Amino acid sequence: MKTQETRCYIFSHFMLSTMAKGIQGLHSTVELFNEYGSENALLNQWSKEDKTVILLDAGVSEHLEDTKVILTQEKYPSASFSEDDFSLKGLMTSCSIILPEEIYATALMIRTKKIEINNFMIEPQNELDEDDLEFLTRIKDFKFTQEDLDIIILINSKRLAQ
Numbered sequence: 086m087k088t089q090e091t092r093c094y095i096f097s098h099f100m101l102s103t104m105a106k107g108i109q110g111l112h113s114t115v116e117l118f119n120e121y122g123s124e125n126a127l128l129n130q131w132s133k134e135d136k137t138v139i140l141l142d143a144g145v146s147e148h149l150e151d152t153k154v155i156l157t158q159e160k161y162p163s164a165s166f167s168e169d170d171f172s173l174k175g176l177m178t179s180c181s182i183i184l185p186e187e188i189y190a191t192a193l194m195i196r197t198k199k200i201e202i203n204n205f206m207i208e209p210q211n212e213l214d215e216d217d218l219e220f221l222t223r224i225k226d227f228k229f230t231q232e233d234l235d236i237i238i239l240i241n242s243k244r245l246a247q
């Protein structure tokens with residue numbers, strides 16, 4: 086059985102150029118290490134083994150602020166980055182979070198209409214292939230919280246940054 090993987094999701098300000106989104110995303114990811122150090126198991130695994138990054142458009146400033154509120158919880162390491170007053174007058178430019186496979190793979194299965202989550206229970210919506218069944222078997226003891234569902238909804242509501 087394969088081990089759980091992790092991913093770094095970065096939500097960036099919509100108005101930034103493509104290159105700036107990547108640079109600002111790197112800033113908020115560095116802030117993860119400043120806040121959590123390498124002692125956080127998810128952050129440590131991501132940085133040493135997985136290294137996958139998904140860069141999403143968060144929308145305008147208000148949407149990025151809302152994103153920060155959803156991501157700021159104790160369960161998963163998350164951080165944001167704001168420019169200084171000289172550069173962009175303190176504008177928040179990105180938020181980063183490290184997520185386990187249970188969250189992002191579940192988001193994908195919901196997005197592709199293979200499953201739904203009702204009352205924190207996963208309900209298959211159609212025929213599942215062997216990989217889907219193996220994943221669901223691995224996460225059968227994972228206890229989804231409202232915060233998990235909020236993150237899943239957030240991921241599924243954003244598009245890849247351009």
